[in-house]
Amino acid sequence: MKKIILSIIVNVFTVEMIFAGGLRLGMTGAVKQKVKELDKKVVEYKEAKSTKYTITGKLPMSPGSIIRTQSISKVIAFYNKWYSVAEISDGSFSVDVQTGVPVGLIFVDNNNKYSGYLSLKNGIESIPLTKISSGTYTIDLQTLSISGNVIEPGHNPIGDEIPLNSAEQQALSQCNGMFASVVKNPDVDGNGVVDILEDKFYRPFIAYGVNAGNFSGALTPTLNNTVTMQFYNITLPYGSASDAGGAKVTGPSGSNITNKDCYVSNNSYNIYPDLGSSSTTIPTAGAYTFSLQNGSNRVLTINIPDQSQANSKIIVAVPTVVLNGDGTINKLTWEYRIPNDSSSNITPTAFIDSIMVQINGPGPGNRVYDSPMMPNDTTEHTLTKQDIVWANVYNISMAYNDVYGNHYVVNFYK
Numbered sequence: 001m002k003k004i005i006l007s008i009i010v011n012v013f014t015v016e017m018i019f020a021g022g023l024r025l026g027m028t029g030a031v032k033q034k035v036k037e038l039d040k041k042v043v044e045y046k047e048a049k050s051t052k053y054t055i056t057g058k059l060p061m062s063p064g065s066i067i068r069t070q071s072i073s074k075v076i077a078f079y080n081k082w083y084s085v086a087e088i089s090d091g092s093f094s095v096d097v098q099t100g101v102p103v104g105l106i107f108v109d110n111n112n113k114y115s116g117y118l119s120l121k122n123g124i125e126s127i128p129l130t131k132i133s134s135g136t137y138t139i140d141l142q143t144l145s146i147s148g149n150v151i152e153p154g155h156n157p158i159g160d161e162i163p164l165n166s167a168e169q170q171a172l173s174q175c176n177g178m179f180a181s182v183v184k185n186p187d188v189d190g191n192g193v194v195d196i197l198e199d200k201f202y203r204p205f206i207a208y209g210v211n212a213g214n215f216s217g218a219l220t221p222t223l224n225n226t227v228t229m230q231f232y233n234i235t236l237p238y239g240s241a242s243d244a245g246g247a248k249v250t251g252p253s254g255s256n257i258t259n260k261d262c263y264v265s266n267n268s269y270n271i272y273p274d275l276g277s278s279s280t281t282i283p284t285a286g287a288y289t290f291s292l293q294n295g296s297n298r299v300l301t302i303n304i305p306d307q308s309q310a311n312s313k314i315i316v317a318v319p320t321v322v323l324n325g326d327g328t329i330n331k332l333t334w335e336y337r338i339p340n341d342s343s344s345n346i347t348p349t350a351f352i353d354s355i356m357v358q359i360n361g362p363g364p365g366n367r368v369y370d371s372p373m374m375p376n377d378t379t380e381h382t383l384t385k386q387d388i389v390w391a392n393v394y395n396i397s398m399a400y401n402d403v404y405g406n407h408y409v410v411n412f413y414k
Contacts, residue, residue: 052096052098052099052137053096053098053129053136053137053138053139054095054096054137054139055077055094055097055103055127055138055139055141056092056093056095056138056141057075057092057093057142057143057144057154058093058142058144059072059091059092059093059143059144059146060144060145061091069146071109071110072107072108072109072116073087073088073108073109073110074088074107074108074109074112075088075093075105076107076186076196076197077096077104077105078103078104078106079103082098083196084097085197088107097127098129099132100129101403102126102129102404103126103127103129104117104125104126104179104180104182104183105117105127105151106118106194107151111193113192113193113194114149114186114187116146116148116149116150116151117149117151117183117184117186118141118152118153118183119151119152120152120153120156121156122169123172123173123174123176123305124158124169124172124176125176125180126172126179126180126183126404127139127157128172128176128350128403130349130403131162131164131168131347131349131350132161132162133160133161133162133163136161139157139161139162140155141153141154141155141157142154149184164350165344165345166341167337167338167341167345168344168346168347168350168351170313170338170340170341171313171314171315171351172351173313174310174314174315175314175315175351175404176404177305177306177307178304178404178405178406179203179404179405181204181302181304182202182302184303185302185303188239188300188301189239189298189299189300190299190300190301195239199240200239200240201239202236202239203237204234204235204236204302205235205404205405205406206232206233206234206406206407207233207234207406207408208230208231208232208314208407208408209230209231209232209411210229210408210409210410210411211224211230211411211413212224212227212316212318212411212412213227213412214412214413214414215321215414219320219321219323220318220320221318221412223316223342225312225340225342226311227314227316227339227410228281228311229281230281230411231273231281232273232282232307233271233272234270234271234283234288234304235268235270236268236269236290237266237268238267238269239300242294242298243294243300244267244294245293245294245295245296246262246264246294247261247262247269247291247300248260248262248290249262249269249271249288249289249290249291250288250289250291251283251286251287251288252284252286252287252288253284253286254284255283255284255286256273257271257273257288259291262290269290271283271288282307282310283307284304285307286304287301287302288301288302288304290302311339312338312339313338313339314408314410315336315337315338315346315351315352315400315408316339316410317334317335317355317398317400317410318334318335318336318337318398319333319334319357319412320332320333320334321390321396323390324386327389327390328386328387328389329359329388329389329390329393330382331381332357332380332381332383332396333379333380334379334398336351348379349376349377350403351402352376352401352402352403353376353400353401353402353403354374354375354376354400354401355373355374355376355378355398355399355400355401356370356371356373356400357370357396357397358370358396358398359388359397360393360396361393361395361414362392363394364395368385368393369383369385369388371383376403394414395411396412397409397410397411398410
């Protein structure tokens with residue numbers, strides 16, 4: 001197993017999407033200044049847990065697929081900080097992975113050229129080893145089938161070795177999308193060789209601001225069936241030091257992003273949509289090309305998947321406020337759900353990396369409380385500041401990072 005030293009730069013944002021008297025206030029400054037950054041941290045992703053798992057499978061050997069099968073020589077399992085490579089022998093493979101992280105599988109030929117990726121269907125292009133049945137240490141994909149670059153298992157572990165409920169499968173299809181874009185295109189720099197085998201690792205991620213609902217006089221807000229996406233930004237960390245020097249980005253038709261200078265921060269290129277664009281709340285699906293401005297004439301290409309269902313499948317931490325006798329906030333508890341299923345029960349350790357609580361008021365933009373970043377099994381936080389009057393609160397933000405490196409600021413308003 002080869003380690004990759006990679007720090008994911010996680011910017012925790014607050015949303016200044018304020019609607020008052022029909023006016024949209026504060027968004028320009030918020031977006032242009034990284035959406036009024038709450039707490040800028042360099043988060044080194046956790047080392048994978050010590051328990052070893054094995055993924056096995058066989059390539060199809062039927063007469064119609066034998067020529068294609070014989071050209072595939074390796075399978076690569078990878079995530080943010082590590083990857084492992086296994087040789088394919090007589091059409092079979094066995095690759096060791098670690099629990100506690102989602103893993104993508106890609107297949108390459110003898111020249112390290114891309115041959116295809118594993119798809120578990122329904123928008124799931126990663127194996128979420130964050131939720132494994134007790135006693136499971138091997139996942140046998142059995143005999144695979146190949147159609148173009150799409151490689152599907154004879155045995156799909158979702159619902160068996162990986163016991164995700166229906167809501168969790170919907171959430172996974174949404175949050176693994178940016179990761180899946182690299183599984184589908186692991187040659188971001190377009191030189192014909194899978195990037196990770198050249199010690200270059202491109203891992204784009206997305207940040208969203210979300211208006212998820214209102215308290216409306218209660219201590220637990222009502223979660224909207226479809227939440228309102230308030231803003232987004234896309235981040236592409238450098239795959240190697242040779243990517244530095246600035247970049248201009250062009251998006252697909254309808255994105256209103258053409259030859260636009262990227263904002264450079266923490267060894268990453270960042271896309272912030274312009275206000276007035278038709279795509280300021282979710283990115284337009286398609287190819288985004290980053291033309292490097294360092295004299296190398298290199299172009300990096302990432303593909304943003306369809307985000308049109310983000311407003312119904314995004315994971316939401318729904319808080320409940322617990323008050324002291326004098327009307328000040330004592331603590332918050334929360335549950336994880338998806339908007340289109342109010343009874344959904346999302347296992348946080350399967351999807352969430354870390355979470356924090358933000359409180360604003362009186363009025364928008366007046367930050368009165370920031371919790372520390374808390375681990376993914378946290379579902380309760382007692383405020384260290386016990387003098388915040390609930391009647392004066394404008395909104396509560398539940399800001400979290402998911403296990404794929406994406407970031408969300410989920411807002412509930414009074």
